[in-house]
Amino acid sequence: MIKTKFPTNPIDRLKLFFTFFDSRWEDLTKENWIKTVYQDFSAGLIVAMTAIPMAMGFAMAMGMRPEHGIIAGALACVIGRTFGGSKYQVYGPTAAFIPVIAALISKYSNPEIGGNFEQAHGFLVFVSILSGLILIIMGIFGVGKYAKLVPNSIIVGFTVGIAISIALTNFEDILGIENFKEFIGQDEDINGGLVHNIKMAISNIDHINIYSIIIGIVTFVLAKYLLKISIYIPGPVIAMATATILAATLFADKNLILVRDLYGSIPNSFFKIQLPYLPEMNSSVYLDIVYFVVSIVFVSGIESVLCSSMADRLANNEKTPFNADKEFFGQGLVQIFTPLVQGFPCTGALARTATSIKAGAKTPLAGYFKAILKLSMAFYLAQYLELIPMACIGGILVWVASNMIKPSEIKEIKKLGKFEFATMVYTAVMVPLTDFLTGVLTALIIYFFVKYFFKKKQILN
Template sequence: MKKASFPNTPAKRLRLFFTFFDSRWEDLTKENWVQIVYRDFSAGLIVAMTAIPMAMGFAMAMGMRPENGIIAGALACVIGRTFGGSKYQVYGPTAAFIPVIAALFFKYGPASGGEFEAAHGFLVLVSILAGIILIIMGIFGIGKYAKLVPSSIIVGFTIGIAVAIALTNMEDVLGIESFSDLMGQDEEIKGGLMHNLYTAMGNLDKLNIWSIFLGLLTFGVTKGLLRISIFIPGPIIAMGLATLLSATVLADKGIILVKDVYGSIPNNFFVFTAPSLPAFSTGLVFDILYFVGAIVFVSGVESILCSSMADKLAKNDRTPFNPDKEFFGQGMVQIFTPLVQGFPCTGALARTATSIKAGAVTPLAGYFKAVLKLLMAYYLAQYLELIPMACIGGILIWVASNMIKVSEIKEIKQLGKFEFSMMVYTAVMVPMTDFLTGVLSALIIYFVVKNVYRRAQRATKVQTN
């Protein structure tokens, strides 16, 4: 990979940020454009088919509606591919945002006596503020500092999020939510990880064996098909199979469907969502700082991590991704995506890897993915609402299982006991407390200990000399 030569002043960076045809398009030439367009189209199609069930699942796990995930993934990819700094990155809903957005909706949405629209408006507000901060950070060249976050904390954070996703979606797979919805009771599993676990343990007598079957079937089919080939849209095939079974042989087994919880899925995706502010209080000021900080952190770290991974996976030997432009692109995503019925998105590691393996070369793959995803969702909306909730839970557990990589854990272990202990600490604290508390406390401990260790080393050298 050739050495990067990016602008070094705010004015020059801003000029580059609004340059559409930059180094991200250097692999597209007059001689190869037919081949490149075909490869990007194929990659976009594969990712679009994989992304629909995942986007719906992420949105529902956040406390939002299925169509919010569909529009967020498509719009974020268009904006991110236009203003971002990576050739290959696929933008969309990611697991890292689930605890952040779920916490906001739990506190300000229907679960706490509020209204969904008001909570969504508040999410739009904090996302816009986070977007502005990201843009300023990109303009002033702060993007490169995201690389300073230690690998041990990133891996621990990823493991913690995976554990939280798997455990907080057990309601769908166990069919406990199905029981409460069908019986009109208020025993649904809502809230944080510990609340969900306690509620689940207290409702095990109400589990639905057929929901468990569909959840495990979805998980197994998705994982098995994608092991055979990434060109097989495992999630959508598993989703189709589970939906067919629930509509035929399992029709009378009390399996709850997406429409039973969310009603019909509309296909008028582009609906403006205005920012709004809840009633003012001291706690609200803290919440604004918390959610803005969380969105900035997830956006910055995950987008840089994903961009770095994409360059390595694609064996990019030409211009690498631009971290400052990536921050700017992330800012644009967080400002505009939530305004049109969406929510904060960032670089999606799994979908980016799938896109590259499927042959993606230029940002065109992202545009194809967005358009094809919207077209499929538009014509399939009436069928998407027939998906069993257990199927959505199975897909999310599959996502969680892919987030924990044994090879990464082994790499951290080889770095030493301190790095390994920080990984374990972060992995435990993220699901047990909350996202920002877990990560920030880990960062503080990490850099304080490292600083004390360096001082001790310097003092030892002075005494030795």
């Protein structure tokens, strides 16, 4: 890979950040533009088909509406591809944001404290804009390179912990327990966190819907194994279509709960301004603002740099590498503008970026095609998307969780030594048991504290 010297002066960085046709477009030439545009279009189409069910699933897991995921993924990709620092990265909803956004929406939409969904969404917009401004400042002043200092043991542990949380908190959809709540009028919300969900699942074990389980298993198997046959087979879309057909025919009278039963009709008039909202200020709200802003900044920075680095390796990029500072700047704009139009915070999506590269993506054009095609398909399919059974959404999310845990990465951490492996395990356990930021920050503190004293001890000896 070419060793590129990016600007070190903040003013020069800012000029580069607003340069549209920079080195990310170097693979688009007069000689090959027809072939490159075709490859980018093909990659955009494949990713768009894969992204629709995933975006809907992520949004619902966050406590948002299904269409919010579609909007967020499309707009984030346009902004990120325009101002980001990677040639290949696909932007959109990611699993790492699920516990962060779900916690915010759950707390601030609670009627017991006078909240509702609109207020919670407005508060999310507020903290996301603050996060975006911080990311922009970090990019301008060259902080992007420091994201690489986070140890792999913590990154892998964090990913495993998020995967465990996603899988366990979405089993009620597959088991049909949400279905039971809906039809007999149970008031207590099952989406109340990991420990709460497990307790609720156990207490309602005798109300499991076998047909819901079948839908979930069929979805998981099709999504997971069709993509292994060929990257050009949109496994999640086929799984979603199969589950929807089963729910409408063979299982039509089996009390399966559909997306529309929980969310009503999905509109195809996607874009609507969502203004920021601030609740009545007190010490708790101030702490929440700090917590959620730090969380969004951390996830945005770490995951985008990690995804960009992975993309360069996967694409065998021998030319200009990604620019971490420009990536921070692009992420900042994503977090400012995406939530303002009914979206929510997004970042680089590892699985969709890998899919895009394997499908032949060469330039940022693939991201633009993905956004346009995703919105176009969702516009015409909106009336059918609301017929998807919730067990299918649960199956998709469990499939996503299974893909996040990579045995090869765990083996690599184990080779680094007992301390690195223990750090990974600690992070993986603490993230679902406490919360995202507590798990990661305590792991970072322990890691660098131990490393510092171990190094100091070596010097004294």
